[in-house]
Amino acid sequence: MNFDYFVLPFCIGALILFTILSTRYAMWIVKLPRIDKRKAWLGILKFKFIGSIWEVFRESLLHRKIFKINAMLGWMHMSFAFGWFLLIVIGAMESKFHKSRVFNMPYDPIFLRYFEHNTHGFFFAEGFTFIMDLILLILLTATILAISKRVYSNLFGLKRTTKLILGDKIALYSLWTIFPLRFLAESFTSGLYNNGGFLTGTFGNIFASFLPLQMLEYPFWWAYSSALCLFFIFLPFSRYMHIPTEIFLIYLRNCGIRTSKNHTGYTEFEIYSCSRCGICIDKCQLTDVMQNKTQGVYFIQQIRRNILSSETAYNCLLCGRCTTYCPVGIDINKVRLLKRHDFAPENGFNFNYLDEKVTVAPFEYDVIYFAGCMTHLTPTIKNSMVKILNKSGDRYIFLDKEGSICCGKPLLFAGNEKQARELKYENKKLINKTGAKTLVTSCPICYNIFKNEYNLTIEVLHHSQYIKRLIENKKITLSKSQLNVVYHDPCELSRTNNVYDEPREILNAIANLQTTNHEKDNALCCGGSLGNFVISETERNKITNNMVAKLSEHKPDVIVTACPLCKKTMNKQSDVPINDISELVSNAILQEKNY
């Protein structure tokens, strides 16, 4: 058996790592809600792990999503992850070939070169040595890239990177030393025994010419083993926890488990999958207007360290840009909302009066129109929608024409789940009473909650979808104008509900739609978000100013959006007129009438 005392640090480190990880994962799996546990078990029967393996290969090893964001950054991650993976796999195969048996000690492949000097005659030896040296070379370049990333983060497309904590630093520095130490240790051994591949062999000979390798070889194997040990021990307490955790997260997600309304085991898997890469920092629009560390990465860091402040929980536009770009796929928005429950006030308003106040005549309607509070504050949109609805020929009821009940989303933003439920209950009662088949909203915020949290039996449409359908069914005909317009995607409609095409199709039909650099997933938040309870009006204005400037770059005649709040917010900063899509449609009907 191959043994030397220097293998001990590695073995101890690996054992500690294994113990901590398995304890944590077991605890989190226990913390999963019953329904999620069921899904996870069923996932095994349904071979969900086959798809998961492919995703793990794609994301955890090749880092496809990071490649999309920046090629250099992707290359660094891929060469590290995939390189190390190959080093382990091929190293294991190599050691088995040497021993010609299936079982050997787990540290054998790692320290093989120290124990096995006779690689010349063996059939695969030349091949293996070459491949292993090549992989080591890739890992060394990755280390160089990683170190230069710390210095020149701009090269990697990152304007700002995360600030590291102690655990991160130790893990980071030990990671930086692992492969250079392995390279030196292997080179020294190769120099002594005159073997090794193109890298270790060549450098071994060079080192042998001027270094006392006899003295150096042994301590460097010790150092290599110790570096591994250090990295393993600090991994669970550092950002590198994402490496093993992400694999589990991918599997659970493939089983259909999603972030729920409470802090469950899945949430733990999510927050420990955060690699603190800091991609969300540059994508966050708050970064440009304030110093606070409130971005996704810092928010999750605070949860992990159990020091989450209400300010961080509430200082977020909930635009979802971070979620879109998160390479690990953490639903940061949902985690933020569930964390707000901890800070929300217990008792709030008394909604008992709603029962008597708001009534609706039970009658057969086709369509319910729910304008929402923001639409009531932008009466042009309301009037346009009433005109469109009248023109449509559908029998509709304007549900919140007089007295209205809030959709409940603002309370959810505040983390007040219980009170929101009361409002939802009242609204649902009214909606069911009308007997309508379709609910149309003008406000994407209302749309989001009606669609995703009410469990309504009827169809929920945003007015852009409804208008699109009216055009398709030839219920309204529109004339095309020569206006040059750009379209601004409202967060709650686009990123959250994937309504991208309907507004664009309508706009193509009635105007000249131009493209911008900030479309669809990459759309910016207008700054009017109801989700942020912390930033000042001045900071909001800055956000709005920045995004309006970007949308007006090519001097459109009109900036079109599909959200009353976006319209209202942009209107106060923009020189270019801001219109809701319904206003344009309503005007297009008018023109047709005049002919």
Next chain:
Amino acid sequence: MAKKNVIVIGGGIAGMESASYLSAMGFNVTLLEKSNELGGHLLNWERLFPTMRYGKQVIDFLAKGIDFEQINKVLNVEIKSIEKKNTQFCVELSNGKTFFGDSILITTGYDLFDAHRKEEYGYGIYNNVITSADLEKIFMSGNPITTTDGKTPKRIGIVHCVGSRDEKVGHVYCSKVCCVTGVKQAIEIKEKMPETEVFNFYMDMRMYGMHFEALYKKAQEKYGIQFIRGRLSEAAENIDGTIVLKVEDTLAGRPLKMNVDILVLLVGFVPSKGSKEVGKLMGLNIGINGFYKTKDQHTLTNVSNIDGVFFAGSCTGPKTITNTITDARAAASSVASYLLGFDLHKRDIENHEEFWLYDSK
């Protein structure tokens, strides 16, 4: 010694009065105005608080000064460029003429807040929503106040602070004149139509000027005008064209819903387009509220960041007519002191930057 030249930009009341005084002090004055008449916003205002004097009388008074002195009035012009060469300013106008000045006095005033931007109040959307400026136009025309379908209004609502003290539209400052204008216009409505109910919706009543408080008291006691503390949240239109107001009565602590026949929006001051253009041409410092930033808030209120350029009137912030006239004379003496070689405006005050409270953020 040759007479020195002063160019006054803007022919509102500040421009008129400072031009008169500068001329009286022996300078050659050129007064530039973009419209075809001197008097600025005051031309469109019938009566003034708190005296109910006609605005026209004030303009006539100021015009006497202008006529008395040899002032070169240039109307219907806009400024194309301003260049400073040593101590001389060269002003190129849209009509192709060029003027040279040893000093420039800027009196570009203010614009009224565009009520369209407060969409929830329905200006430009609902027919019976008008602004205080529209109401003055009706007063000036001598026509009776009616709804768009010609009826005499039974109830009129007046909303204070439209576009002022409102972070949502980006104006955090108080426009100073609207509170008392609201009281004045309410009284005028009552005098013309005693049967009509008038409701004022306010955040605070700022009756800081001499006799303002008396006017406010009179409005309540003599005319029965009602003042409700609460900011209007939204207005909607009924089928008959009347306006439904949703407002919270913050003194009674309850929400209120009210129908009015006409809604008047007391629009505030915003930095004028002219000020922005001239500021850009010359590189003048603009404060956080968009008005010109004077060299110091307490002591150098007519002095700009460019040597030889001075301010007068509401281009540096909302002012009443009385204040504007006073400020115009003060500016004239600042200009004179500069041109006569005194360095009064160069007196330094400690850390004046630091004491721009709002800007220091």
